[in-house]
Amino acid sequence: MSDRTRFDLDQSRIPKAWYNINADMPVPPTPVLHPGTMEPVTPEFLNVLFPMNIVAQEVCQDRWVEIPDPVREIYKIWRPTPMRRAVRLEKALGTPAHIYFKDESVSPVGSHKPNTAVAQAFYNKEAGTKALTTETGAGQWGSALAMACNFFGLSLEIFMVKVSYHQKPYRRIIMENFDAHVFPSPTDRTHFGKRVLEEDPESPGSLGIAISEAVEVAATSGGTKKYSLGSVLGHVMMHQTVIGIEALEQMEMAGEYPDVVIGCAGGGSNFAGFAFPFVHKNLTEGKKTKILAVEPASCPTLTKGKYTFDFGDTAATAPIVKMYTLGHTFIPPGIHAGGLRYHGMSPAVSALVDHGDVVARSARQNETFQAAVLFSKTEGIIPAPESAHAIRAAIDEALACKETGEKKVIAFNLSGHGHFDMTAYQSFHHGMLEDYEYPDHAVEEAMTHLPKVPGA
Amino acid sequence: MSDRTRFDLDQSRIPKAWYNINADMPVPPTPVLHPGTMEPVTPEFLNVLFPMNIVAQEVCQDRWVEIPDPVREIYKIWRPTPMRRAVRLEKALGTPAHIYFKDESVSPVGSHKPNTAVAQAFYNKEAGTKALTTETGAGQWGSALAMACNFFGLSLEIFMVKVSYHQKPYRRIIMENFDAHVFPSPTDRTHFGKRVLEEDPESPGSLGIAISEAVEVAATSGGTKKYSLGSVLGHVMMHQTVIGIEALEQMEMAGEYPDVVIGCAGGGSNFAGFAFPFVHKNLTEGKKTKILAVEPASCPTLTKGKYTFDFGDTAATAPIVKMYTLGHTFIPPGIHAGGLRYHGMSPAVSALVDHGDVVARSARQNETFQAAVLFSKTEGIIPAPESAHAIRAAIDEALACKETGEKKVIAFNLSGHGHFDMTAYQSFHHGMLEDYEYPDHAVEEAMTHLPKVPGA
Numbered sequence: 001m002s003d004r005t006r007f008d009l010d011q012s013r014i015p016k017a018w019y020n021i022n023a024d025m026p027v028p029p030t031p032v033l034h035p036g037t038m039e040p041v042t043p044e045f046l047n048v049l050f051p052m053n054i055v056a057q058e059v060c061q062d063r064w065v066e067i068p069d070p071v072r073e074i075y076k077i078w079r080p081t082p083m084r085r086a087v088r089l090e091k092a093l094g095t096p097a098h099i100y101f102k103d104e105s106v107s108p109v110g111s112h113k114p115n116t117a118v119a120q121a122f123y124n125k126e127a128g129t130k131a132l133t134t135e136t137g138a139g140q141w142g143s144a145l146a147m148a149c150n151f152f153g154l155s156l157e158i159f160m161v162k163v164s165y166h167q168k169p170y171r172r173i174i175m176e177n178f179d180a181h182v183f184p185s186p187t188d189r190t191h192f193g194k195r196v197l198e199e200d201p202e203s204p205g206s207l208g209i210a211i212s213e214a215v216e217v218a219a220t221s222g223g224t225k226k227y228s229l230g231s232v233l234g235h236v237m238m239h240q241t242v243i244g245i246e247a248l249e250q251m252e253m254a255g256e257y258p259d260v261v262i263g264c265a266g267g268g269s270n271f272a273g274f275a276f277p278f279v280h281k282n283l284t285e286g287k288k289t290k291i292l293a294v295e296p297a298s299c300p301t302l303t304k305g306k307y308t309f310d311f312g313d314t315a316a317t318a319p320i321v322k323m324y325t326l327g328h329t330f331i332p333p334g335i336h337a338g339g340l341r342y343h344g345m346s347p348a349v350s351a352l353v354d355h356g357d358v359v360a361r362s363a364r365q366n367e368t369f370q371a372a373v374l375f376s377k378t379e380g381i382i383p384a385p386e387s388a389h390a391i392r393a394a395i396d397e398a399l400a401c402k403e404t405g406e407k408k409v410i411a412f413n414l415s416g417h418g419h420f421d422m423t424a425y426q427s428f429h430h431g432m433l434e435d436y437e438y439p440d441h442a443v444e445e446a447m448t449h450l451p452k453v454p455g456a
Numbered sequence: 457m458s459d460r461t462r463f464d465l466d467q468s469r470i471p472k473a474w475y476n477i478n479a480d481m482p483v484p485p486t487p488v489l490h491p492g493t494m495e496p497v498t499p500e501f502l503n504v505l506f507p508m509n510i511v512a513q514e515v516c517q518d519r520w521v522e523i524p525d526p527v528r529e530i531y532k533i534w535r536p537t538p539m540r541r542a543v544r545l546e547k548a549l550g551t552p553a554h555i556y557f558k559d560e561s562v563s564p565v566g567s568h569k570p571n572t573a574v575a576q577a578f579y580n581k582e583a584g585t586k587a588l589t590t591e592t593g594a595g596q597w598g599s600a601l602a603m604a605c606n607f608f609g610l611s612l613e614i615f616m617v618k619v620s621y622h623q624k625p626y627r628r629i630i631m632e633n634f635d636a637h638v639f640p641s642p643t644d645r646t647h648f649g650k651r652v653l654e655e656d657p658e659s660p661g662s663l664g665i666a667i668s669e670a671v672e673v674a675a676t677s678g679g680t681k682k683y684s685l686g687s688v689l690g691h692v693m694m695h696q697t698v699i700g701i702e703a704l705e706q707m708e709m710a711g712e713y714p715d716v717v718i719g720c721a722g723g724g725s726n727f728a729g730f731a732f733p734f735v736h737k738n739l740t741e742g743k744k745t746k747i748l749a750v751e752p753a754s755c756p757t758l759t760k761g762k763y764t765f766d767f768g769d770t771a772a773t774a775p776i777v778k779m780y781t782l783g784h785t786f787i788p789p790g791i792h793a794g795g796l797r798y799h800g801m802s803p804a805v806s807a808l809v810d811h812g813d814v815v816a817r818s819a820r821q822n823e824t825f826q827a828a829v830l831f832s833k834t835e836g837i838i839p840a841p842e843s844a845h846a847i848r849a850a851i852d853e854a855l856a857c858k859e860t861g862e863k864k865v866i867a868f869n870l871s872g873h874g875h876f877d878m879t880a881y882q883s884f885h886h887g888m889l890e891d892y893e894y895p896d897h898a899v900e901e902a903m904t905h906l907p908k909v910p911g912a
Contacts, residue, residue, distance in 0.1 A: 006467055006532065012460075150833055380530075383535075426625070429629075
């Protein structure tokens with residue numbers, strides 16, 4: 001039997017601390033603004049939605065933040081995750097490059113999302129929260145938080161985009177199996193949902209509407225319910241860094257160090273979780289790894305959006321942050337990569353792209369699925385459509401090495417499996433997927449709706 | 457962080473040989489009979505369906521059979537699989553017992569089935585086979601063989617029970633993603649399928665019909681196509697023993713040895729794969745581990761069937777073997793545990809049950825799903841309905857320990873995950889699952905159709 005293709009760490013190697021990139025950011029932080037006054041928000045304002053221990057993490061400047069034992073105990077179910085070398089893919093491509101991938105698909109709900117879901121459930125439990133609210137699109141985040149709330153005995157209300165609620169019942173049933181209450185959004189449980197239904201009783205819903213409903217329920221609960229978000233915010237990025245911290249140790253086991261580190265990016269959480277520990281090495285140890293974020297051409301936040309202040313949600317009721325944005329009025333088209341449809345991007349990822357520490361590219365849908373199918377046929381694992389964007393970029397980097405003869409080491413994050421996305425594969429095989437690219441004029445038009453932030 | 461809950465082996469510990477229980481069987485082997493003449497079959501007869509290297513394995517008496525390197529190379533994608541300790545389940549039960557489980561759900565297609573699929577594809581490739589045929593019910597086996605044939609460049613025709621083909625499209629799409637040709641059975645591609653359709657154009661199909669179609673295509677191909685079976689036969693049991701061989705080493709890592717070893721049993725392959733290496737220790741080293749096979753009360757082959765000669769298929773065209781059987785005319789009711797609906801049982805498992813080396817019990821559907829839900833809520837992993845039978849028995853053994861205060865070590869095989877069975881969970885949560893038990897009088901009636909084997 002030839003070389004090892006899997007690099008496993010013992011449970012004792014589950015990281016003891018998360019990496020907080022705030023401590024190393026090469027640019028000063030930008031303020032979070034109140035959506036009404038456009039003045040910097042107070043911790044008390046954020047505390048309406050989040051417990052103070054999470055608000056504190058959002059502004060924390062410590063480089064390493066200890067992971068509480070109860071969180072590490074639950075991480076033990078699936079962490080450390082494997083780092084694998086895709087030798088069959090390398091061979092199929094005929095590339096001299098070595099391709100590694102971190103396999104976050106092995107978590108019980110099939111993605112990286114539980115890394116922060118478990119942490120958020122823990123901190124809310126510690127803070128005395130009894131119930132959480134959240135939104136979910138296709139259900140990756142909802143199923144992760146449902147599992148986490150189940151472990152800590154928290155009640156959970158999930159506003160699931162109505163069209164997914166009906167078309168993708170499997171993830172909904174997983175959430176319900178973990179005792180979450182799942183509602184097809186828009187609902188008549190909130191003022192905002194009622195307003196949407198009055199205007200369009202047949203509304204299929206959207207992530208923006210679902211966020212607004214989940215936020216409204218928490219904000220009007222008199223403190224009995226808090227809200228939980230699965231991406232974008234700083235504490236979420238930080239919780240995800242267990243991925244990259246493990247990967248660094250596993251690359252050492254493999255005796256290589258990546259020349260290129262790749263993640264797909266929607267709100268930024270799996271990308272940040274995998275890449276930030278490598279960014280840390282670039283920033284503090286002079287490493288020169290290329291850090292690459294890949295997004296869909298249909299939602300090209302980093303590659304066509306503007307780095308500016310914008311609302312975090314479509315209804316313009318969430319805080320304003322500085323980030324790459326397509327405009328909060330951006331309506332994502334009905335592509336299948338459900339997790340990469342946010343109009344904005346993590347402020348931390350955005351700042352690093354703006355500063356040049358992270359580079360971004362986009363990929364069209366069909367070339368993404370071509371990559372996914374080649375990966376599944378060579379490595380066996382059927383990737384999530386989101387993760388397939390990272391695979392596309394890894395393959396393109398490896399093919400470039402074939403041209404130049406360079407033996408680059410390429411590492412990407414497989415953020416999840418595609419077990420609940422098989423109909424998208426069927427559409428691809430039947431030639432029914434669209435290669436929609438978000439047009440420049442639509443971006444320009446959306447920018448006219450940006451908030452008028454004084455001095456920005 | 458407290459004790460370890462996961463026991464991983466390095467890739468170098470993937471077993472180098474399968475365990476062949478033929479070498480240790482405490483009773484003499486029984487012959488395989490020709491369905492027409494009822495005389496012992498010749499290798500040439502079996503060679504119509506299987507390549508000679510697989511026929512040779514079927515009658516091999518060597519205790520250890522070397523695993524070819526190309527098979528081990530592919531095993532490296534998911535093997536060695538983790539052995540886990542279910543500490544949260546133990547705590548929820550309040551039992552002094554320790555509960556371990558071998559996690560075969562981590563394979564790319566989510567079950568133990570690739571362990572033999574990869575081996576069979578390899579041996580067929582070696583023998584010059586260009587194309588395989590097989591049948592599948594819900595699709596566990598079909599997706600495993602599709603992946604394996606994809607790796608070895610074999611063409612594959614799969615006859616999928618028509619009702620599953622339409623109701624469970626996800627696993628079908630996985631098979632098609634691996635380039636398999638999937639047909640809803642009964643089809644008009646075979647004489648037998650046409651006959652069924654003439655009698656009932658709306659036939660929903662059955663595993664028995666699908667087997668007959670797959671066998672017919674191979675048998676009438678003039679040697680260009682061979683047939684592959686995912687359970688029951690000796691070589692299939694042997695290929696699966698990588699599970700138990702790894703588990704023995706992992707239990708040693710955990711510093712314990714199981715008092716009880718449990719697997720669910722349909723055709724017997726995941727049960728045999730996990731249990732036979734422990735049976736070996738019982739037979740040759742005087743260990744006294746209780747070896748427990750668990751089957752559905754709706755298909756109680758071992759607990760209500762008869763140990764006798766019967767046809768391997770419903771159409772009475774497959775070889776006759778001595779096994780526990782409910783009669784080849786047995787019509788399995790529409791329960792959800794799709795993989796445990798065979799009328800017979802592996803001859804090797806049957807002989808060990810008859811001899812007293814393996815004990816059997818059955819479990820009703822609702823108590824099985826209760827166990828599955830408790831397991832998922834404590835350990836996070838959503839089990840396949842088949843595997844839930846083993847979980848039910850493990851929980852019952854652990855609860856018995858709670859009564860007696862015994863600190864037994866219980867180990868079961870988690871043969872697969874339930875990602876493609878979520879609608880069954882929904883039915884359970886809505887109280888819509890039936891607790892059907894196969895009635896005694898039906899068993900007696902079916903026994904009147906057994907083949908009249910001279911001298912048996």
